[in-house]
Amino acid sequence: MVGDLHCHTKLSDSSMGIDDLILLAQKRGLTTIAVTDRDCQAGNTRAKIIGERKGINVIPGVELSCYDSKRDAYAEIICYLADSPDRLEGLCHRNIATRKRASQMMTLKVARQYPISPDLVTKCATGSTAVFESHIMHALAECGFTDKIYGELYESLFSRESENNVLVTAKYPEPVEILEAIHEAGGIAVLAHPGSRDSFDLLDELIEAGLDGVEVWHPENTEEQQAALLKIAKKHGLLTVGGTEFKGMYSKNPLCVGDIGAPEASIKALLGYKTKMKKKKAASAK
Numbered sequence: 001m002v003g004d005l006h007c008h009t010k011l012s013d014s015s016m017g018i019d020d021l022i023l024l025a026q027k028r029g030l031t032t033i034a035v036t037d038r039d040c041q042a043g044n045t046r047a048k049i050i051g052e053r054k055g056i057n058v059i060p061g062v063e064l065s066c067y068d069s070k071r072d073a074y075a076e077i078i079c080y081l082a083d084s085p086d087r088l089e090g091l092c093h094r095n096i097a098t099r100k101r102a103s104q105m106m107t108l109k110v111a112r113q114y115p116i117s118p119d120l121v122t123k124c125a126t127g128s129t130a131v132f133e134s135h136i137m138h139a140l141a142e143c144g145f146t147d148k149i150y151g152e153l154y155e156s157l158f159s160r161e162s163e164n165n166v167l168v169t170a171k172y173p174e175p176v177e178i179l180e181a182i183h184e185a186g187g188i189a190v191l192a193h194p195g196s197r198d199s200f201d202l203l204d205e206l207i208e209a210g211l212d213g214v215e216v217w218h219p220e221n222t223e224e225q226q227a228a229l230l231k232i233a234k235k236h237g238l239l240t241v242g243g244t245e246f247k248g249m250y251s252k253n254p255l256c257v258g259d260i261g262a263p264e265a266s267i268k269a270l271l272g273y274k275t276k277m278k279k280k281k282a283a284s285a286k
Helices: 018-027 044-054 085-113 118-124 133-142 152-158 175-184 200-208 223-236 264-271 273-285
Strands: 004-007 032-035 057-068 073-080 188-191 213-217 239-242
Touching: 004 018, 004 057, 004 239, 018 032, 018 044, 032 044, 044 057, 057 085, 057 175, 073 175, 073 200, 085 118, 085 133, 085 175, 118 133, 133 152, 175 188, 175 200, 188 200, 188 239, 200 223, 213 223, 223 239, 239 264, 264 273
Parallel strands: 004 032, 032 057, 188 213, 213 239
Antiparallel strands: 057 073, 073 188
């Protein structure tokens, strides 16, 4: 049985709340999921409690946004099982504030092209810590300008290749800064979906900086990329994780929670990683 180690909730960029996510996971026969909201840890305690009631082991996590200035590209690093998650709160709040500023500007740009109001976008983002592109698309769908979150209109507005895009660059911390912050909080740092971001060069750099793992199984990692990532992970002793990056109706791919995930061996390796590292450190100190 696989475990879905990449799930978002309504607190960030999913349409589904914590309760419904865990109930869905239970009905799907899953025993392990990870809640990894974007720059938000607010749901982890509640998810853990509800998971225990439903027989689901919920691994606390957070997907932290970063900006790779060397390659002018965004990336995300997932933190799992932080010993001191409060140490990441300042970083999360700064990232959320950065996202809010960028989203406000993008919303205004969209409103110049389509007669939607910023208030409607805000309503579509109710419950979230920030406004995401999917919330803007939701507002456009509510007004009848599209019948889907992802499609031609999304690509026109939010693709870098589009001449009509409304993108605003949000300057998040550099990936190495995020990696260091995760380790300072006693967390496990995993590079998210390197295939979708074409961040294999960044992966090499982060491995040198002490990265703990990589997301191998993800809907936007091709089979060839998955095979390459498994080889890299084996060579460098990295953890391997996976998941759907489930976001309810805001998911880019029509996948239900658990359709893609990490095998049992990978979940056990993640859960036992800190103990293994402590033993290794103690042995080397002798």
